[in-house]
Amino acid sequence: MIDYSFPLYRPPAEADNIIIQATLGCSHNRCSFCTMYKTKRYTIRPLNEVCREIEALAHTYPNANKVFLADGDALALPTDHLAKLLRLLKTSFPRLTRVSLYATAQNFLEKSIDELKELRAGGLSLAYFGIETGSDALLSKIDKGVNADQMIEALRRAHEANIKISATVILGIGGIEYTREHIHDTAKLINAAPITYLSTLQLGLEEGAKDRFLKAFDSFTPLNDLQILHEQRELLSLINPPQKIIFRSNHASNALHLSGTLPKDSKKLMAQIDDALRVGEGALIPKWFRGF
Numbered sequence: 001m002i003d004y005s006f007p008l009y010r011p012p013a014e015a016d017n018i019i020i021q022a023t024l025g026c027s028h029n030r031c032s033f034c035t036m037y038k039t040k041r042y043t044i045r046p047l048n049e050v051c052r053e054i055e056a057l058a059h060t061y062p063n064a065n066k067v068f069l070a071d072g073d074a075l076a077l078p079t080d081h082l083a084k085l086l087r088l089l090k091t092s093f094p095r096l097t098r099v100s101l102y103a104t105a106q107n108f109l110e111k112s113i114d115e116l117k118e119l120r121a122g123g124l125s126l127a128y129f130g131i132e133t134g135s136d137a138l139l140s141k142i143d144k145g146v147n148a149d150q151m152i153e154a155l156r157r158a159h160e161a162n163i164k165i166s167a168t169v170i171l172g173i174g175g176i177e178y179t180r181e182h183i184h185d186t187a188k189l190i191n192a193a194p195i196t197y198l199s200t201l202q203l204g205l206e207e208g209a210k211d212r213f214l215k216a217f218d219s220f221t222p223l224n225d226l227q228i229l230h231e232q233r234e235l236l237s238l239i240n241p242p243q244k245i246i247f248r249s250n251h252a253s254n255a256l257h258l259s260g261t262l263p264k265d266s267k268k269l270m271a272q273i274d275d276a277l278r279v280g281e282g283a284l285i286p287k288w289f290r291g292f
């Protein structure tokens with residue numbers, strides 16, 4: 001019924017929800033580890049086209065209560081355009097409780113607090129946000145387009161507008177060479193920025209990304225699964241967030257699945273990691289069973 005433009009990505013938590021492509025591609029599209037939208041040029045889809053799809057989906061799924069706006073950073077849309085979409089979603093899906101999207105730090109920095117509050121009032125309640133790392137050196141190497149202070153400012157703006165943040169950090173993104181800086185600076189960032197959800201993923205480079213990613217490093221030694229667990233443990237030990245965080249490491253890439261609330265469950269989670277480290281590879285999800 002809907003003629004989606006592929007590839008189409010959505011967070012695992014949105015698997016059962018309505019997906020509407022408000023934009024195509026990613027307005028940044030430069031992160032060196034990411035190949036998601038390399039085949040697409042960032043495009044704002046015409047409002048009338050998207051509205052027709054919303055009406056068709058509402059006709060088929062009148063009781064749907066959650067909508068995810070794709071593609072890579074629908075928050076890049078001009079505020080009035082996004083506000084119109086939110087109004088239509090509200091009237092089309094009477095049971096709507098959540099509208100979410102992927103967003104970059106740049107998206108939050110380009111909007112005023114009042115604009116963000118207007119979008120929140122329109123129903124935008126959750127943004128999926130890639131922190132990846134809190135290290136300025138690594139943020140520059142991976143071409144994230146912002147430094148850690150800008151990332152913190154973006155997350156504070158989201159908080160002030162009451163838009164929840166589900167953030168991701170990529171374990172192993174600095175290799176052995178940057179492991180200490182990666183984890184310490186990432187913990188520092190998380191301790192300075194109010195987020196609601198945190199997931200840690202493991203670095204996995206597709207062929208199309210490898211050369212450009214590695215070119216930014218003089219030397220890059222990938223971490224093995226056990227070294228990744230040490231990073232995970234260190235990160236948990238250093239996180240002391242300004243508000244409680246619901247933590248998950250249950251992405252397809254993760255060798256060990258963990259879940260809890262931080263900082264309440266930090267010690268329990270570290271003990272789980274210690275148990276796995278004692279057993280070694282045998283305690284981990286086999287590589288062939290995982291996706292990156």
Ligand code: SF4
Pocket residue numbers: 026027028029030031034035036037072104130
């Ligand atoms: S902002 Fe997100 S989708 Fe865009 S290139 Fe970076 S990681 Fe990929």
